[in-house]
Amino acid sequence: MIETTAEIPAEAPAASASERAVSIIIRRVVRAGRQAEFEAAVRAFSPVSLTFPGHLGVHVVPPPAGGREYVVILSFASERAWREFLQWDRYRSWAQAVRPLLDDDPAIEEVTGLETWFRMPGEHVVVPRWKMAVVTWVGVCLSVGLLNAVLRPWIADWPWWANLLGFNAVVVASLTWVVMPLLSRSARVWLRRPTLKEV
Numbered sequence: 750m751i752e753t754t755a756e757i758p759a760e761a762p763a764a765s766a767s768e769r770a771v772s773i774i775i776r777r778v779v780r781a782g783r784q785a786e787f788e789a790a791v792r793a794f795s796p797v798s799l800t801f802p803g804h805l806g807v808h809v810v811p812p813p814a815g816g817r818e819y820v821v822i823l824s825f826a827s828e829r830a831w832r833e834f835l836q837w838d839r840y841r842s843w844a845q846a847v848r849p850l851l852d853d854d855p856a857i858e859e860v861t862g863l864e865t866w867f868r869m870p871g872e873h874v875v876v877p878r879w880k881m882a883v884v885t886w887v888g889v890c891l892s893v894g895l896l897n898a899v900l901r902p903w904i905a906d907w908p909w910w911a912n913l914l915g916f917n918a919v920v921v922a923s924l925t926w927v928v929m930p931l932l933s934r935s936a937r938v939w940l941r942r943p944t945l946k947e948v
Contacts, residue, residue: 770805771831773823776856781817783850790850791821794843798823801837803830817852831859884936888928892920 779787805824812818825831
């Protein structure tokens with residue numbers, strides 16, 4: 750950790766909207782019979798897109814069997830980075846090239862926080878935040894409990910800082926790519942069932 754002598758104001762201003770991390774959900778309905786072309790275009794452009802400053806990741810959710818709606822989740826360090834990405838020549842060229850493969854213009858939605866784990870292809874249901882929190886709590890408990898039993902013996906002799914960073918990195922990775930996607934699908938019915946206050 751780097752220490753500085755700068756004074757911290759009593760009440761630091763909240764980060765502006767343009768400085769907050771943001772996730773983008775893009776839904777594209779591909780024309781029948783053009784799925785293979787679209788998937789090839791996405792595979793080719795995804796590593797290129799990650800070279801853009803502030804672009805933190807891309808996750809593609811293919812449609813269920815018989816479906817044609819592809820969901821792409823993009824992560825950016827800030828809203829400003831996302832706006833600049835939209836104007837990037839390479840992205841604009843790619844988006845124009847794949848447009849003939851689509852039934853209509855893509856639907857674009859900006860979300861923050863936990864919402865990205867609880868969005869399903871083809872759905873536009875708003876999941877209550879308290880339900881997101883419950884499922885996330887279960888996911889964290891499962892991940893930490895399992896990894897404590899499996900991973901801790903292997904990293905017990907590491908320096909405390911390496912132990913902390915390494916363990917937490919695996920927890921975050923397991924939550925992002927394994928635990929939360931599985932839990933959000935398993936709890937899908939409950940997450941979308943309205944409570945008395947929501948009816």
